[in-house]
Amino acid sequence: MGAFSRDGKVEVEVRDDGPGLDPEQQERLFEPFYTTNPSGTGLGLAVSRELIRSQGGDLRLSSSSSGACFVVELPKGSNVDR
Numbered sequence: 298m299g300a301f302s303r304d305g306k307v308e309v310e311v312r313d314d315g316p317g318l319d320p321e322q323q324e325r326l327f328e329p330f331y332t333t334n335p336s337g338t339g340l341g342l343a344v345s346r347e348l349i350r351s352q353g354g355d356l357r358l359s360s361s362s363s364g365a366c367f368v369v370e371l372p373k374g375s376n377v378d379r
Contacts, residue, residue: 306354307371313364326358 301308318326325331327346332339346356354371 302373305373307373309369310359310366311369312366315364317364318358323358327356 298312299310301310322333327342328339329343330339331343342356349356349369349371352371354369357368357370359366359368
């Protein structure tokens with residue numbers, strides 16, 4: 298995990314050490330209702346990405362040699378409504 302400031306944006310990386318994601322999972326990861334978890338709804342990443350994009354940012358999967366790495370990017374000085 299790490300946080301960086303560059304080009305007027307703040308980026309936060311979150312990594313895990315799980316098995317990673319296969320190509321199909323990577324392709325469909327942010328689709329609403331797509332899940333590989335039998336008890337999941339498939340809404341977490343889709344909703345998170347839309348909320349972050351509504352603030353002028355982005356949520357993306359970054360390449361990682363193992364596990365998964367997600368990057369949250371927001372413009373500096375953005376105000377997130379609570």
